[in-house]
Amino acid sequence: METQNKFSAWFCGSNDSTTSLLHPAQNWTEDECFIDSVGFCIHATFSALALVILTAIPCFNVTRSVNHRYLIPYPGHVVRWVVYMLYFVVCLCMCGEGAMLDFLRSQSGELAPPRFYMLPIAAGIAAILVMVYYHLLEYWDLPILAILQPIYWISVLAAECCRLRNILNDPNIPSDGIRLILSGIVVGFAGIMALVELFLMWKLVCRNFSPIGEKLPPDLRNPDMHYYDDYSSLPSNMLLMWMDPLYKQGYKNAIEMKDLGDLPKRHRTRHISRRFLKFLKQEKDRVEGRGGDISLYRVLNRTLFPRMHIGGVLKFMADTSSFATPYLISGIIEWTARTTTSDQEIKDVKYISVGEFFSNGFVLVGLLFIQLAFQKLTTQMCFYLVINEAVHAQAAIQTAVFKKSLRLSTSAINSGSMTMGQITNHMSVDPKNLYTAIMWIHLVWSVPYLVSGLMFILYKQLGFSSLAGAALLFLSLPIQSLCASRQSTYQSMAMKYSDERLKKTNEVLQGIQVVKLNAWEQIFQTSIIKVKIDETAQRVRAVIFKIVLTGMNNAAPIVVMLVSYGLYTVISDKVLTPAITFASLSVFNQLATPLQLLSRVTTNYIAATVSIKRLTVFFQAPEIEVRDDGRQKGNEDDGLNDDDDDDDDDDDGDGGKHHEDKMNRLNTNGKKKETQGMLNKL
DSSP: OHHHHHHHHHHHTOTTOOOOSSSOOTTGGGOHHHHHHHHHHHHHHHHHHHHHHHHHHHHHTOSSOSSOSOOOOOTTHHHHHHHHHHHHHHHHHHHHHHHHHHHHHHHTTOOOOTHHHHHHHHHHHHHHHHHHHHHHHHHHTOGGGGGHHHHHHHHHHHHHHHHHHHHHHOTTOOTTBHHHHHHHHHHHHHHHHHHHHHHHHHHHHTSOOOSSTTSOOTTTTOTTBOOOGGGSOHHHHHHTGGGHHHHHHHHHSOOOHHHHOBOOGGGSHHHHHHHHHHHHHHHHHHHHTTOSOOOHHHHHHHHSTTHHHHHHHHHHHHHHHHTHHHHHHHHHHHHHHHHHHSOOOOOOOSOOBHHHHTTOHHHHHHHHHHHHHHHHHHHHHHHHHHHHHHHHHHHHHHHHHHHHHHTBOHHHHHTTSSOHHHHHHHHHHHHHHHHHHHHTTTHHHHHHHHHHHHHHHHHHHHTTHHHHHHHHHHHHHHHHHHHHHHHHHHHHHHHHHHHHHHHHHHHHHHTHHHHHHHTOHHHHHHHHHHHHHHHHHHHHHHHHHHHHHHHHHHHHHHHHHHHHHHHHHHHHOOOOOHHHHHHHHHHHHHHHHHHHHHHHHHHHHHHHHHHHHHHHHHHTSOBOSBOTTSOBGGGSOOSOOOTTOGGGOOSTTHHHHHHHHHHHHHHHHHHHHHHHHHHHHO
């Protein structure tokens, strides 16, 4: 009993405290120390149980497998990981608040109660074990382990609600106290996780939910499939950890094509092309009655949904977080100057306000690290998703152009409105242009958003002197617009000459025997070279305007910086302090990247617009109504029928049987055609 009282006195920070877990106060819900002790015991108990379970299960060999590289996500997988990581950050902030309180009280000769930092430390350790526990729960596919998590989160929710109530009842706490805000956030996170865990338990118990079911998905049953991005955890996707075996193999030996393995169904050309053709057909049906042209923008948007839009959300989050960097740098420099040049007043502190907490240099350095890591990870995830969808779009358009070219009406080809050169460019140049444009598509809105936000921050830092630099930036916009317009014109003309050149080259190859027989090589060579010269001239003009546009964008941040710094003292009559200088330098550094990308985005958007117009005309070209064998056009396999999809033929070894049946049908059809040919001869 005496030892327990001593621990309670040490934990609560009071030598005469009689509160303990076994002998709580009469009104224990209002005893802050008792509630903190209960919360500490909840986190410590879960950590101990989790360690015992995670250590014992591999020893008893009750897992599904321990050598596989995939996992099947449970319901609420992304929500869990997002809340887990945010909760861990909040625990770090609570630890920082306890350490700051202990430091400030130590200056007056009094230490803060250890419960202020012991509780968040226990919560942070439990948060790490929660993440490990949930990951192994999915990896081992043992839903029975999910019973522990709802008990833990409901207990945390109850303890944190009591703790928040006690904080609110304290008359000395300020309205902007950091402890009040962090406690409220923890209550919200615990409530969300309790609902997610109860939903999972309802799915497991009432709905007999099984993540895998009776057998694995078709992709995982393929031993040559090594792309587990759809079958890995959120941290693994963020850090591309599912590709570690490929990285290790490439480090040891050169990677060959056989090492890459097969693609999952979602990334295969057949799946993507059928999805694109389905939406293209729906778009044609939509405009058939109204008239007008089809919208390939709408078709691509529906084809690439939702991953393209998720990438946009991630890009928005990354760009928004970058606005905090100048303020964090300025705060760190101001804190350094304040602590080295002035003596702080020693006072008794019980609560720390939000302003005091976020004006501490150590806290700002930690937040700067978290902000930069968050920005880089979200940007990387955005480009990973967007580049994948750009590859999908390129493959879908190339397949659609190939199928469309097989069904083009002879009148369209013989009339000259659709040449072989155009079709060749539709299959090579136009998909490449769209691939590049889709890869940078979110920069179309991201660059103006970043430039506007950074210029506003620059105005807050430098005042009216930044407006002079911004004026030069905006004065260059008409010139940039003119350069982009001329570049678009010359790019379009170059594509027309390219179509003509490929048409002439194809004609020569088609009739090469006649050309050689009549010795017309020099005539056709001169004609092709003339068209090539015209095409090159247009491309040179487009490149000249591109160089001018790129040079202006690269020089803009430097000009804005020089003008703003040069006029700051003259206009504001203030001294340029280190805090303002370094903060504004970070803004100029961030401003350089979007302005340098502006010319590239403009160029890609211009090329994509030209390609979209060309492809729209091509996809609306007339097709053959009746085939030579008498079958109607609607009876042909246009890629929308999934009956012969070989992506689903690996169910328990039925793929070989399916392939055999398919070959038997082909052999039967071949014999029928051979018999029909003999009858025709007779």
